Amino acid sequence: MTDASAFTPSANVAQLKESATIAVSQRAKALRAAGREIIDLGAGEPDFDTPAFIKVAAQKAIDAGATKYTAVDGILPLRQAIAAEANRRWQGADKVTAAEVVVSTGSKQSLFNACFTLFGPGDEVLVPTPAWVSYLEMVALARATAVPVMGNPERGFKVTVAMLESAATPRTKGLMLNSPSNPTGSVYSPEELRAILTLAHERGWWVLSDEIYLRIAYGSPASSALDVAPSRERLVVVNGVAKAYAMTGWRIGWTISSPQLAAAMTAFQSHTTSNAATVSQHAALAALSMRTEADAAVTSMVAQFEARRDAALAILRTEPRIHVLDPKGAFYLYLRAPGAGKSASGSDAGGAFATHLLEKANVAIVPGAAFGTPDWVRVSYAAEQAQVEEAMRRLVAAFRELA
Template sequence: MRKFIAKTVEEMPPSGIRKFFDIASEMKDIISLSVGEPDFVTPWNVREAAIASIERGYTHYTSNHGNPALRRLIARYLRERYGTSYDWKTQTIVTVGASEALDLAFRAVIEPGDEVLVPAPSYVSYMPGVAFAGGVAVPIETKECDGFTVTAQALEAAVTPKTKAIILPYPNNPTGAVMTKEQLAAIVPVIEGSDLFVISDEIYSELTYGGRHCSIASFAEMYPRTVVINGFSKAFAMTGFRLGYAAGSEEMIAAMVKIHQYFMLCAPTASQHAGEEALRHELDTDFAQVNKMVSDYNRRRTFVYNAFKKMGLSCFEPRGAFYVFPNISGMGMTSEEFCHKLIHEKHVACVPGTAFGAAGEGFMRCSYASSMDNLKEALKRIAEFVDECRK
């Protein structure tokens, strides 16, 4: 049967994140810091909205674009929070998670052989997504000394005549890096001068510490050449609802809708009603529930970062998302070997940096989207493991 499987799919390695998650799922006394999922339960008012929509019989397809009420709220949210103005009717689409929005953007933009620049390390799905769309993913290595951000010099050096687009994944998974308005401004001339399209994955936009997220779409020259990807999974603790969206030019959204209507039709109706409640409530309460979660994440972030520093490990201080990316290159093992030994000897699951590309060698990702009790015990075990490795 393997002869029937496409070569691109056959040759694609499985997710490095799920690999360690699966190992952890079969072990006892395991503390998993491997999967990036909020440990908060979806707020009750949001769950209630989903239940009520089913009870009221809202169980049919919605518009391919998504429910008008939800799209109005998305447009309002993007305008009020990030200063980007989109026509809800023609410049937004609701998708099955941010992952589908990414896939639609890839397939709407990429033609066979097109190169797409992907900062590395970054989320595991970008490079496979580009490949599945027929493109060639070209990594731009980001460095700890640069705060894992894309510099103008690195971007300019990576552009070729075949380069068509760049993915901007900030706040970043796995590093926790953010790009400030000033850092984004530095790469705008290169993007514009190279005539690149921007796929800006802003799924962690609300999870920032020390300042509000800046979208590259807020730059006038970037607005028409950027599609913004976002969703409800991370900031609203709604991973299981599979609800995302994209906003961009009328032409780009129309292209994405064309693909979406043939293969997905619409996002789940109950999830869309839940999303309406989530956005409406937060907009009307100045993001009270989200801010509470962010405050708790920030407390955990500080604890985990300081714990790794106390171990004597070089560790970039994350400014967004809910991950820390300590440097373990001095442990005498590859990232894969370190995480394998850690999970089997100490029953703590983390993800090797190489799961996020070759640039992640020498690092590991730890999610702090877990209880403080779990984090304290996990960091205690990791500290013991590091001490043993040094002896």
């Protein structure tokens, strides 16, 4: 028998909350295990299998002995491939070099490396909201203060220079950017992004640009900070292979930053996880260097995401009371829950709607409280189109019941 009172969490993690998106997936899985047919639109994970050419490259790498430790910051050819891709965008004289790239176990780890290495007690970090669940927790783990900056739903929740200026204080040290955005699917135009990066440059803020959904954009390509930033001095570009190449389980992400910050993050990573899995690094190298195959795979997946988005929106728009954003990237729909704004502050219309949908209509979605907007819900369309359509019909019916 263990003594339950023996464990009390340290001050490091006392405030930590479980990831709400993972919690929803687990509840959906538990209901499924109990025999219920659940349509899971909660997950932030492409439903596609990793493209075959990447799996073949990984198998070959294992056969060739890629089973040992590598350099902490990753194998040189992968860092070179990441730098080469960055240099196709970055037009400054200070070309990106492999020494500025740190490969990690997923962009989540890269974001954490950057937060932990850059921010500390007394620092404030601006977080455009709604925001991906983990930013607030990562900033808090670094003992810095996250300052949510609420966007305007009429602009897809994108924040403006004026909004950031009014949230800033002399203690502001950093800014989290995420375009295309999880959860809204909004994409900053090159002009919007340039204006924000110019403000950050003038104020001396560090910018962590999380570009994990960069290649999943509809209509026109999404801009990277590397396309428009006035300087790379305090810019940390974060990306990975998880979403664009359907490689979530391989766990490969990276940062591109100044060599000094890269060295500090490498030192930190050397004491936490060391190198990312060797075989996964070789798989990521194939994804980045076999460009013809990769472009064909990404184009095909993005076209399928777009078809699902369009089909889902067409069904949602049959109910004019549903306020749904018009997403230009990623694979999420963000919509206002029925009853939103009706009760005083503290209401959780998104949570009530998500619970109702899961328990009564067998559809899993994520309450917007997870992202700082309790009146909204996030629907992922990373599932087969027929399932997405069926789920949207049930969602509309549930909305009408509750509205």
